[in-house]
Amino acid sequence: MTDKASIEKTACCSNSVQDSKQTDSCCSSSETIEKSTSCGNDSEQSVPAEQNVQGELQEYRISGMDCPSCALSIEKGLYDVDGIEKATVHYNTGKLKVVGQDSFLFDEVEEVVQKLGFSAEPINNNKNIKIYRVEGMDCGGCAQSIEKHLNGVSGVASASVSFSTGKIKVNHQTSIEDIVTEVNKIGYKAIPLETGAKATEVKSQNEYRPIIFSGIVIALGFIGSFTTLSPIISNFLYAIAMVISGYKPVKSAFFAVKSRSLDMNVLMSSAVIGAALIGEWFEGATVVWLFALGTALQNQSIEKTRKSIQSLMELAPAEAWIKVGSELKQKPVEDIRVGEVVVVKPGDRIPLDGDITDGETSVNQAPITGESIPVDKNSGDSVYAGTINESGSIEVRVTKLVEDTAIAKIIHLVEEAQEQKAPTQAFIDKFANIYTPIVFALALAVIVLPPLFGLGSWGEWGYKGLALLVVACPCALVISTPVAIVSAIGNAAKNGVLIKGGTFLEKAGAIKAIAFDKTGTLTEGKPVVSDVKRIATTEQELLSIAFTLENYSTHPIAKTIVAYAKEKEVQVKQGELFKTITGKGVQATIDGELYFAGNLKLFEEMNVPLDTVKKELQHLQNQGKTVVIIGTAMEITGIIAVSDNLRHTTVSALKGLQGAGVDEVVMLTGDNQGTAKRIAGEANVTRYFAELMPEDKVSVIKQLRSEGYDVAMVGDGINDAPALATADLGIAMGGAGTDTAMETADIVLMADNLEKLPHTMKLSKKALTIIKQNIWFSLIVKLIAFVLIFPGWLTLWMAVLSDTGAALIVILNALRLVKFKE
Numbered sequence: 001m002t003d004k005a006s007i008e009k010t011a012c013c014s015n016s017v018q019d020s021k022q023t024d025s026c027c028s029s030s031e032t033i034e035k036s037t038s039c040g041n042d043s044e045q046s047v048p049a050e051q052n053v054q055g056e057l058q059e060y061r062i063s064g065m066d067c068p069s070c071a072l073s074i075e076k077g078l079y080d081v082d083g084i085e086k087a088t089v090h091y092n093t094g095k096l097k098v099v100g101q102d103s104f105l106f107d108e109v110e111e112v113v114q115k116l117g118f119s120a121e122p123i124n125n126n127k128n129i130k131i132y133r134v135e136g137m138d139c140g141g142c143a144q145s146i147e148k149h150l151n152g153v154s155g156v157a158s159a160s161v162s163f164s165t166g167k168i169k170v171n172h173q174t175s176i177e178d179i180v181t182e183v184n185k186i187g188y189k190a191i192p193l194e195t196g197a198k199a200t201e202v203k204s205q206n207e208y209r210p211i212i213f214s215g216i217v218i219a220l221g222f223i224g225s226f227t228t229l230s231p232i233i234s235n236f237l238y239a240i241a242m243v244i245s246g247y248k249p250v251k252s253a254f255f256a257v258k259s260r261s262l263d264m265n266v267l268m269s270s271a272v273i274g275a276a277l278i279g280e281w282f283e284g285a286t287v288v289w290l291f292a293l294g295t296a297l298q299n300q301s302i303e304k305t306r307k308s309i310q311s312l313m314e315l316a317p318a319e320a321w322i323k324v325g326s327e328l329k330q331k332p333v334e335d336i337r338v339g340e341v342v343v344v345k346p347g348d349r350i351p352l353d354g355d356i357t358d359g360e361t362s363v364n365q366a367p368i369t370g371e372s373i374p375v376d377k378n379s380g381d382s383v384y385a386g387t388i389n390e391s392g393s394i395e396v397r398v399t400k401l402v403e404d405t406a407i408a409k410i411i412h413l414v415e416e417a418q419e420q421k422a423p424t425q426a427f428i429d430k431f432a433n434i435y436t437p438i439v440f441a442l443a444l445a446v447i448v449l450p451p452l453f454g455l456g457s458w459g460e461w462g463y464k465g466l467a468l469l470v471v472a473c474p475c476a477l478v479i480s481t482p483v484a485i486v487s488a489i490g491n492a493a494k495n496g497v498l499i500k501g502g503t504f505l506e507k508a509g510a511i512k513a514i515a516f517d518k519t520g521t522l523t524e525g526k527p528v529v530s531d532v533k534r535i536a537t538t539e540q541e542l543l544s545i546a547f548t549l550e551n552y553s554t555h556p557i558a559k560t561i562v563a564y565a566k567e568k569e570v571q572v573k574q575g576e577l578f579k580t581i582t583g584k585g586v587q588a589t590i591d592g593e594l595y596f597a598g599n600l601k602l603f604e605e606m607n608v609p610l611d612t613v614k615k616e617l618q619h620l621q622n623q624g625k626t627v628v629i630i631g632t633a634m635e636i637t638g639i640i641a642v643s644d645n646l647r648h649t650t651v652s653a654l655k656g657l658q659g660a661g662v663d664e665v666v667m668l669t670g671d672n673q674g675t676a677k678r679i680a681g682e683a684n685v686t687r688y689f690a691e692l693m694p695e696d697k698v699s700v701i702k703q704l705r706s707e708g709y710d711v712a713m714v715g716d717g718i719n720d721a722p723a724l725a726t727a728d729l730g731i732a733m734g735g736a737g738t739d740t741a742m743e744t745a746d747i748v749l750m751a752d753n754l755e756k757l758p759h760t761m762k763l764s765k766k767a768l769t770i771i772k773q774n775i776w777f778s779l780i781v782k783l784i785a786f787v788l789i790f791p792g793w794l795t796l797w798m799a800v801l802s803d804t805g806a807a808l809i810v811i812l813n814a815l816r817l818v819k820f821k822e
Contacts, residue, residue, distance in 0.1 A: 059095055060095065060122055061094060063118065069436075069475075070091070073252075074112075077113075077115070081109070116252050117255075131167055131169055132170065132190040134167065134188050147168075150182060153172075155172055156172045211245065214292070215289055218241045239276070246272055249288070252265040262437055270466075274466045275287060275463075287796045287800045290800045290804060293804075294804025316350075316351060317348070319331060320344075321344075322342055323342070336351075338398055339398065342398060343394075344394050344395075344396060346392060354383060354396035354398045356383060357379060358379060359392050359394035363375055363387050368750055435472075439468065439469075443468040448461075463796070467795070467796055471799050473803045476778040476807040476810045479814075480777075484814040485502040485771075487816075492760060498747065500746050504729060504747055505767055508760060510768075511728070512662060514714060515668055517669070518667050524646075525644065526644065527556060527560045527642045528644075529640060535631075535635075544565070544571060545595055546630050547566075553580070557626060557642050575589065584601055584602035608632075623674065623678045625675075626643065627639060627641050653758060654683055654684060664687060664704070666687045667687070669688070669689070670692050672690060675690075676691075694722055712727055712730075713729070713731065716733055731746065733748075733749045733754070734751070747760065763817070766820055784802075785803075
């Protein structure tokens, strides 16, 4: 279907996506374009944006959070610490960001987080600051001794020891071995913690030990109740199990209440204590044991989703071989400067972004671009950190520092994306914040009001109220969205697609029309020789004459013909008296005869007979091809047609989009109708708009939106900035080589092709489906539990099983997105 672009032109005063996303002046007087690519603060308790927050920033990796209400409890707890100006917990990534006046005030952060029942591992923002675990400290005096000793060591700028966490934070320029030796000197053992991952792994293993032990104690008490064992002894065993499994949630609940937070620990602790007060020791012990087990399993499952992108961090090697004169020296990548030359052997990973200066090879770029087939690389080509050198040895001149590489930016952008809340998640969180207090109040009313009015015993209604407290935990509901979002964004990143947040993931699933810029998006973006038509000579002779005529021209079409002739190994002739005929072509004397290469107008002005070639010329021009005529003042020697061809992935990608539920595939181009019609026919787009200025593309996007479509725009992230900003979703190509594309679009295809776009759309739709499944499943389970409470059919242990069991099922359902494939 062809649409003539009857488009009202509007001026666009925005030159970048960033500008147009922040203003409403881009080709629109009636609507505001609000599409922020920066990582917003997703915490409702965060310091307002207008408040000027200054101080030092420290990041922590938090473990133990199994629902977003935990994040809220930590934030509230930290705001009570003097000197902390701002605390933001991102549940999706398990990260805490704290701003405070004193960098070593941050030791108190770990203590507060630990009191709330979680653990915080510092993430070093300064490579000189190292964290060590200390063994052998048995009092606060030991910590002071170590701190004083290290602060007196040469090369140590500062040292802080926390007895409660058993860690030292040292800002030093000496080696790690030197610090370990100094600590050993005064009778203690220091173990460097390079990342929090290993410590978290050890903690998760230790987490099951008290659960197993308390489970055995409950089993002994239960078995004993069927024997001659005294009920007092059985209840004593149940009490022991309650203390073992319930110590952590009760402690966390105490500090949560102090922080004015009503989280699941408060609800569960209230239920367990209440069960003990009404004499339901077995029920109380079972409830707290199931809760502890469920929490541990949830933590383990959620960590898998948080690590969905962590494997990317381990791709780039920590050290590289540097060429110094004729020698090779190994050097840490963080110490390598721009301009240094690294040597990469076959089979090794490339350590830093750079350009090949010597050698040729094939490179597996899958970690960056998602391409499954290795790409051939020669001298002058760019390579990326973390990719694999498949074959030959190469020398690479470094162009970016370790923190600026493409893979570092990918990791940073993905973590920012995972920290943002999708609209669905924000709604569910607000719902949970209202729902939990209401149900808590309802549970208290159930415990107190019916017995007061003589409608039953205190024990009967107390039990039902406690069951209602357990059911009030909204864990499964609030987990339903974030785990799915994190899993989907991680999956996309591993496949060479950056999705800038849950908002854009959700939008991608609703897209029904996609507009593509033609040049460089659907097509290769560079002209190639498509047709060679000989008239009065051989093809070889025609190419040789064309080669000679165009060899001195700098015009892009001339360069295309020269490159084609060289590829065909055609020999250039001896030419002289070269002359450019402005707007028409070139001329030169070859073998004593004057030849011309140019457009139809040039030969018409020379009255050269064109009857024999007019039909062919018309046919080629109707296909949208640029025609170069070669000949003399007397006759036409031949015709060479140049065109911008489709990418090899375009047809299959567009077909895949239609299979993913996209109704309209639209092409936008500034080219003429002939070219647009040819490309549209080859690509099988449903509509096309030709002869467009940049502001016209914006009008087309608005036209599609007025027709009721949610519209995505696909371009290069630079020239198509206004249209990208106006669309509901901006998608940029070639992000691996273009910083602008990575920074400006909502979704970035890292490879310079469209093959991953259908996967992205299908992944988004799958994520939306799983989110809906999770929400409905969580609500139905809660509803069933509520209904079963009042007839007395729902026991306490069944209530906790419905809560933690539903949460686990929701997490496991969301984890399917990590492995999702087309």
